[in-house]
Amino acid sequence: MLLLFHALIRHAAIKQKNFDPNNATVEEIIEEVTAISPPLLEYLRTASDAEFLERFPIRYGSGGPPDYFHELCQTIWEHDKTFSPEGLEEYLASKDDKRIQDAETTIKFIETRATEIVFSYFRKIHGTNYWNYVGTKDMRVKAYERQQEETPEKQLELEAYLDFIDKKRIIEKPENWNVFKLYFDIPLPNEKGYAKNLKWMDRLNELRRIVAHPHRRAFKTEDLGFLEWIRKAFEEKLLAANSTEAPVPATS
Numbered sequence: 001m002l003l004l005f006h007a008l009i010r011h012a013a014i015k016q017k018n019f020d021p022n023n024a025t026v027e028e029i030i031e032e033v034t035a036i037s038p039p040l041l042e043y044l045r046t047a048s049d050a051e052f053l054e055r056f057p058i059r060y061g062s063g064g065p066p067d068y069f070h071e072l073c074q075t076i077w078e079h080d081k082t083f084s085p086e087g088l089e090e091y092l093a094s095k096d097d098k099r100i101q102d103a104e105t106t107i108k109f110i111e112t113r114a115t116e117i118v119f120s121y122f123r124k125i126h127g128t129n130y131w132n133y134v135g136t137k138d139m140r141v142k143a144y145e146r147q148q149e150e151t152p153e154k155q156l157e158l159e160a161y162l163d164f165i166d167k168k169r170i171i172e173k174p175e176n177w178n179v180f181k182l183y184f185d186i187p188l189p190n191e192k193g194y195a196k197n198l199k200w201m202d203r204l205n206e207l208r209r210i211v212a213h214p215h216r217r218a219f220k221t222e223d224l225g226f227l228e229w230i231r232k233a234f235e236e237k238l239l240a241a242n243s244t245e246a247p248v249p250a251t252s
Contacts, residue, residue, distance in 0.1 A: 007085035039079040106231040
């Protein structure tokens with residue numbers, strides 16, 4: 001609330017040229033702040049407990065207070081677009097439904113295509129025994145245990161239970177890299193290329209956690225920008241691979 005009170009005072013000082021908070025009385029400050037805050041007061045007065053908890057869920061760690069602050073600010077911003085404290089614009093962009101939906105679609109698309117490419121290759125080379133050649137024993141055991149937690153009618157292929165980061169480890173293994181670099185060797189923007197350019201997969205893995213646990217963190221503006229970039233870069237890789245004699249098809 002202190003962050004919000006400070007933002008309201010700063011906004012009043014910008015809007016009212018004759019208002020100087022440094023020399024104003026307490027009564028004058030309250031008067032200016034009260035003139036800006038009716039939308040927030042109305043929301044707090046009328047919101048049900050369920051609506052309030054949905055908008056302000058319990059959050060642990062340092063990310064909670066800034067999110068609460070921005071949500072409170074948004075209730076005012078929705079009625080007065082000139083009220084835009086530092087960080088609010090970025091926060092609102094991260095919540096934009098369309099961009100978030102596109103971001104989630106991109107994550108699913110890349111993980112699905114990566115799985116198809118990797119395991120199409122293993123099936124092509126090793127046939128029905130392909131699973132015995134995948135990754136490490138620990139990876140295979142972990143995937144099998146996860147599969148067995150599902151009822152038989154809901155069980156998927158074993159590769160569906162591998163972590164995304166495990167698929168990255170499979171891709172970058174020396175014996176696999178010459179095959180998979182055609183699809184996955186993508187340097188980050190403005191970064192000098194390396195022998196294996198897979199840092200984007202590490203970042204994508206971090207962003208997958210937002211989709212899995214949206215109550216903990218929202219996408220930041222730079223996250224959405226990264227996902228828009230990697231979707232385009234990955235699709236370009238697939239198209240390039242499809243136009244060559246790729247080891248496995250780059251498109252379904």
